[in-house]
Amino acid sequence: MSWALFKANIRNNGLIWSIMTCVFIMYFAIILAMYDPEYLELMDQLLALFPEALIKAMNFDQLGTTLFSFMSGYLYGFLVFLFPMVVSVVVNHRLIATQVDSGSMAFLLSTPNSRTKIIVTQMVFSFVSNILMFAIYTGIGLFFAEVLYPQEMAVGPFLLLNVYAMVLYLVIGGIGFFFSVVANDKSVSLGFGLGIPVAFLIFQMLSSADDDLSFFRYLTLFTLFDPSRVGVDNLAIWVRILIMIGVASILYMGAIMVFRKKNLYI
Secondary structure: OOHHHHHHHHHHHHHHHHHHHHHHHHHHHHHHHHOOHHHHHHHHHHHOOOOHHHHHHOOOOOOOOOHHHHHHHHOOOOHHHOHHHHHHHHHHHHHOHHHHHHOHHHHHHOOOOOHHHHHHHHHHHHHHHHHHHHHHHHHHHHHHHHHHOOOOOOHHHHHHHHHHHHHHHHHHHHHHHHHHHHOOOHHHHHHHHHHHHHHHHHHHHHHHHOHHHHHHHHHOHHHHOOHHHOOOOHHHHHHHHHHHHHHHHHHHHHHHHHHHHOOOOO
16 A cells, blocks of 8 residues: 555545535534424424425435434435535545546556555545545534433444445445546546436435335345334344445455556556
């Protein structure tokens, strides 16, 4: 692993990572402040004003009555897909495809660093950027929850839920990383790296919106992410986590194998 390259990645991606992490935390705090057991029925009445298909598509029909179930339904049912996805897609696109396109990769390959060392460094950074985001978010989220609602948050399920979401983003990161290596053009890399997760999200929303469209759940990996089952069927959650770890491993290992043999045209 090249620490010089790792530090350069921090400089190149630190700003967008910091902004999106802060936005993610801000939304958690806003939604957390909205929780009030006395007004949950009023919120249900407000949501009833929207089309039922839209509510189901965004998974807002499973808000629950406890702080944990409220947060898992409101934030992790839909919004959790948006903010970290931006970081995951953009960062992984920049790690390989952008550097090849800008000529930076030619400089890296002219150094004593081997291709394996370079690609492993980029892979480690991809992992760390996702894991660190969720670690910071989880810690601050628990702090906010304890300050606003002492001892109401179910800590164990909340930690498991964030591990679950983090692993999902390792899969999304693996998709972006793989196509960043495979594509010969950065627009193709970004198109597939962003297009596939967005397609997964659309298919997931369609499958939830209407029973007649439920077959779409077989076309998206997001089917593996079901926050409503955390704390209810943890064995199934761990099985899904292991499946997603396997998918992420295949994508990252595949990217390493391709990069080691690929003609980069630089």
